[in-house]
Amino acid sequence: MANETKPVVIKKYANRRLYHTGSSTYVTLEDLANMVRTGEDFVVYDAKTSEDITRSVLTQIIFEEENKHGEHLLPVAFLRQLIRFYGDSMQALVPRYLEFSIDNLTRDQQKLRETMSQTFGPAAAFQAIEEQVRANMAMFSEALRLFTPFAGGAGLQPNAPSAAPTPPPAADDADDLGELRRQVSEMQARLDRIGKD
Numbered sequence: 001m002a003n004e005t006k007p008v009v010i011k012k013y014a015n016r017r018l019y020h021t022g023s024s025t026y027v028t029l030e031d032l033a034n035m036v037r038t039g040e041d042f043v044v045y046d047a048k049t050s051e052d053i054t055r056s057v058l059t060q061i062i063f064e065e066e067n068k069h070g071e072h073l074l075p076v077a078f079l080r081q082l083i084r085f086y087g088d089s090m091q092a093l094v095p096r097y098l099e100f101s102i103d104n105l106t107r108d109q110q111k112l113r114e115t116m117s118q119t120f121g122p123a124a125a126f127q128a129i130e131e132q133v134r135a136n137m138a139m140f141s142e143a144l145r146l147f148t149p150f151a152g153g154a155g156l157q158p159n160a161p162s163a164a165p166t167p168p169p170a171a172d173d174a175d176d177l178g179e180l181r182r183q184v185s186e187m188q189a190r191l192d193r194i195g196k197d
Contacts, residue, residue, distance in 0.1 A: 005041070007041040007042050007043045008020065008021070008022045008035070008040065008041070008042040008043075009021045009022070009042070009043060009045065010027065010032065010042050010043065010044040010045070010057075011044075011045055011046075011047040012044055012045070012046055012047060012053060012057065013047045013048075014047070014048060018031075018032065018044070018057075019047070029057075029060060029061050029064055030064075032044075032057065032061060033061050033064075033065065036058075036061070042054075044057040062074075082094075089183050089186065090183075090186070090187055090190065093187060101133070104135075
């Protein structure tokens with residue numbers, strides 16, 4: 001723990017300038033983007049309130065990157081679906097799923113690059129990425145199945161035979177259990193739709 005490097009502290013001032021406390025210099029969003037690319041960790045604080053605003057600054061970097069030279073990383077359909085998740089019962093699961101998927105993509109990116117370099121055309125590259133997404137979906141669904149309170153993950157696999165009948169829940173728990181089952185079924189339906197796209 002003592003050998004771990006602490007993230008660099010960046011302070012954002014009211015005039016929107018970003019101050020790198022490590023090098024005692026002002027930096028730009030492009031400088032911060034380059035720090036992310038090289039793996040240099042940082043946190044951004046509002047200089048006046050000391051509030052951690054790292055998330056909003058990273059989002060601003062993504063916005064700037066999306067507007068550069070017409071090269072878009074985030075498809076419109078993805079952005080629309082992401083907006084739909086705000087305020088939805090699934091909202092709490094989305095960050096974990098996205099983090100899980102991007103971690104797997106990052107870990108397997110060299111394999112994907114080799115596959116794409118050995119094949120020709122964007123269709124082959126898309127197919128390699130699509131296969132990776134399907135593998136991620138299968139792993140994520142399996143992880144969700146393990147965390148469901150139903151025997152054998154019955155909430156995620158309605159057609160699966162149950163191992164043994166379970167006694168009916170107590171009257172106090174019936175409403176909570178029904179709501180949880182509804183949410184898990186809804187989540188499975190959405191995961192199935194995403195996996196088929």
